[in-house]
Amino acid sequence: MIKLFATDLDGTLLKHSNVIKQEDIDAIHRLKEHGIDFAVATGRMERDIVKICTEIKHDAHRISQNGAFVDTKDNQKILAKTFDVATSSALHHAVSAFPNPFCITTADESYISFKTPEIKAMEDILYFPLVEGVDFANDYNEAFLPSKYMLLGEEKDIVGFQKKIDEAFHEVSETYLSDPHCVDIVPKGVSKALGLTALAAHLDIKPEEIAVIGDSYNDIPMFEMSANSFAMNTAPEAVKQKATHVVNDVFEAIEHIQGIVSTS
Structure with a gap:
């Protein structure tokens, strides 16, 4: 039943x-x-x-x-479940090499590296605005930890970068193609x-x-x-x-x- x-x-x-x-x-x-x-x-x-x-x-x-x-x-x-401090900082530095916009999400907020015209248009259908700016790679602490990193772009670009993340962080993270234009990186398990x-x-x-x-x-x-x-x-x-x-x-x-x- x-x-x-x-x-x-x-x-x-x-x-x-x-x-x-x-x-x-x-x-x-x-x-x-x-x-x-x-x-x-x-x-x-x-x-x-x-x-x-x-x-x-x-x-x-x-x-x-x-x-x-x-x-x-x-x-x-x-x-x-969130990433720990060391993993958060390491992942942050790794995804910063991604040329397209990427998001970092905590329990309470969603940050984006930079807003393109397409993302600004997309915000019209979001329930809450994205916070622009991710200059906190070295500021993580037990009260401020990410639960998800998100790569945005064309599927061929994000999947290629996804493979690099998997190779470097497979012991501590999982990655999912949650949308043709989006890869999610979450804590292992x-x-x-x-x-x-x-x-x-x-x-x-x-x-x-x-x-x-x-x-x-x-x-x-x-x-x-x-x-x-x-x-x-x-x-x-x-x-x-x-x-x-x-x-x-x-x-x-x-x-x-x-x-x-x-x-x-």
Whole structure:
């Protein structure tokens, strides 16, 4: 029996320009009727999830920054994982060699190396503005640590640099192509599956009682932990192959799992 439904945001629940289909919102609200809890699992920050929950008028457990942070819908923080001071400084210096813009994210803020006209235009659809300037490579301390570095650019450029990061930092970091124009660098072991596992333990539910949906490579760990997995039809083929089902919209996945619940 499904007890928790977890959705990715960008490209899944969030369409172009941060639009959320009314059919998806209605389906999320119907989850409660079937005794199914709701979670968001995203590469975005926790504050973005809170903003979206306000917009759709529905609370959610929050797995943010690819699983680095997990907060329950009643605001209990059950997981927080960041890089240590030495690794933060070393990674900062390494990504500073990347010629395109890169972001550094902490639990509370998102910084960008420099804003191009394209990024300034992109900010129009962000829920919170980016802070320009990353001149703090040697200022990290226990109260100020990053949870994610993000490389932005064309796929061929970011994937090439991703390989260099993997070679140099594979013992302390994981990297994900979270979007055709974005590579995420997170602490070793961090994934949406890790966040979901922590949440499941807190809620006392089993992996087979979780249904998940997403559209990117960083969603694959979720697909691998649950047989109740859905990939968006717009996902890369390699991502779709890892999911049990392929759908066009979030509400289709919810209708499918509600059918399972109704007949179980």
